[in-house]
Amino acid sequence: MKLSATVAAVLFAASALPAAAQVSDGKVKIGILNDQSGVYADFGGKWSVEAAKMAVEDFGGKVLDAPVEIVSADHQNKPDIASNIARQWYDTGQVDSIMELTTSSVALAVQGLSKEKKKIDIVTGAATTELTGKQCSPYGFHWVYDTNALAVGTGGALVKQGGDTWFFLTADYAFGYSLEAQVTKFVTGQGGSVAGSVRHPLSNADYSSFLLQAQSSGAKVIGLANAGLDTANAIKQASEFGIVEGGQRLAALLFTLSEVHGLGLQAAQGLSLTEGFYWDRDDDSRAFSQRFFDRTQRMPNMVHAGTYSAVTQYLKAIKAAGSDDTEKVAAKLHEMKVDDVFGRGASVGKNGRLIYDMYLMEVKKPEESTKPWDYYKVVATVPGDQAYIKPSESGCPLAQ
Template sequence: MTRLAALSTLLLAATVLPAAAQVSDGKVKIGILNDQSGVYADFGGRWSFEAAKMAVEDFGGKVLDAPIEVVTADHQNKPDVASNIARQWYDTEQVDSIMELTTSSVALAVQGLSKEKKKVTITTGAATVELTGKQCSPYGFHWAYDTHALAVGTGGALVKQGGDTWFFLTADYAFGYSLEEQTSNFVKANGGQVLGSVRHPLSTTDYSSFLLQAQSSGAKVIGMANAGLDTANAVKQAAEFGIVQGGQRLAALLFTLAEVHGLGLEAAQGLSLTEGFYWDRDDESRAFSQKFFDRTQRMPNMIQAGTYSAVTQYLKAIQKAGTDETEAVSKALHEMPVEDVFARGGKVGANGRMIYDMYLMEVKTPAESTKPWDYYKVLATVPGSEAYIDPAKSGCPLVAAQ
């Protein structure tokens, strides 16, 4: 009778075993790794950390009855610094997943390390298509945008609207070259011409000689294949030269609401750009963005809203899988549709690329803006199927192996 009672007790314990037992270390820990002090500090920065915390709070603070923790660090745009932080997080601090990863070289380095460690990465802040191309990972996901989507949105769509001659102002490193090349391809594919380009050092402060070359080219569109403060400073100095007033159009190939706000409408007016999220799109996006504003005093851009989405989807995947084990969570992330305030009708391709619609925007004039943060008018919607590379053509060996 005693043995029977003992067996009954064991069976009962098994049936009431808490779901947290399916979670490693009894908690889910997410790391937000990005630039918080350099040229991209406003692009994602500590605001992405706030978005991640907001996602956890909205999820209820727990998944499978286990608490959720979010940590953050500044990678200083250095792949070696980022890799060291990621290794420490994985080896000694029980971090389960790393997200955001602004700067392509950083994202590639951390995704590569995470592949070795069998950890999930979800990149929202970096642009390179290599993350879901030749250097794809079974545990790597690319969420908010990439260079292909920016090139299609700003390059292809602007040509269709009459901007058929281009001159590029390009940051002199791999990201800038890639963005210029991909946008040039879409300009030409849509019947446009590239009249030339000039390259500038990263983080330069004087764009006068480069802008004068662009202005004298006579191109209808000056495409800025740079990002962050580089783009902001170039746009500011272009306003001083009266380039837009002279009839040429500025196209920022990677620019977001945060940088427009920093510049102000007087300098940024007329600028064309592509984003995957706009706070004033509809009632749902306005409600979410107001909540974000209440805690940060700013409206979210696509990086910050994308981080909110990525964290939420990761937690949903853990819930669906019934565990935080990497293989099971990655499988769930590939299978689940993405339907939230950030992405409508989104889906994850076999290469890890999340496919959803992008928007070609034009920055309003001060006279057109009727309220705070009322900065954009939507010129065109770019369907996700056009914005992103078909996974089968991405060069990802995981797709080829299927």
């Protein structure tokens, strides 16, 4: 009888253990790894960290009774630095998942390491389709835009509007190459042509020689296959050269609300661009964005809103799985629908690509803006199944 009573007591104690026992290390730790001091600091940066913290707070600060912690670091747009930070986080920092990962070369490096370590990574700040293509991972997810969606959105719209000859100013790294290739494929597929291209280094200051080549090409559209301050600087200098006044159009192939704000409507007016989120889209987006503004003094772009969504969905997946075990959580992330302020009725493909609608925007003229941060006209909605490569055609072995 004494032994039976002891066994019963042990079983009762085990059944009474808190749900946090299903969470490794007694907590869930999420790392936001991005550029916080360089060319993409406004694109994601510390604002993505705030979006992640906001998601945790809105979730209640806990999942399965375990506290949720956000840590962050600046990878300086260098894959080796990013990999070293990620390895340290995984090996000794008790980090369960890494997110944001601005810069394609960084995202590919960290996704490869995450696959090796069997950890989940959710990319919200990088563009290359390789993340869900040949270099896909069972634990890797691509949550916001990619180069194909930008090509379909911005490139497709301008060809239909008569912009059928292009010249590219391209950032000299994986993201720039991929974006130029995707837009070129789409432009030529629609009957357009490419007059030429020139590559520039990351964090370039002087675009005069590149812009003169673009101007002399006679192309109707100058495609800026770069991002962040590189795009902003190119647009400013294009204005000084009178390129738009001369009849050519500028297509900012990766430009967000943050960069438009920094540039100002006078310089940015008339730009065509594609984003996956706009703060003034509807009542829900306005309410969310106002709360974000209250803590950051800026409206969110698609990277910020996407990071909020990714963190929230990750926590929902842990709750649904009843554990933070990587295999179980990854399965739930693939299985669960996404229906939040960022992604309406969205779903995750077998290759880890979140499939959701994108929006073609035109930047307003100064006289068209009626309130602070009123920068965009939504020209068209690009359905998710058109914006993104079908998982079965992505080259990802997991989707075959």
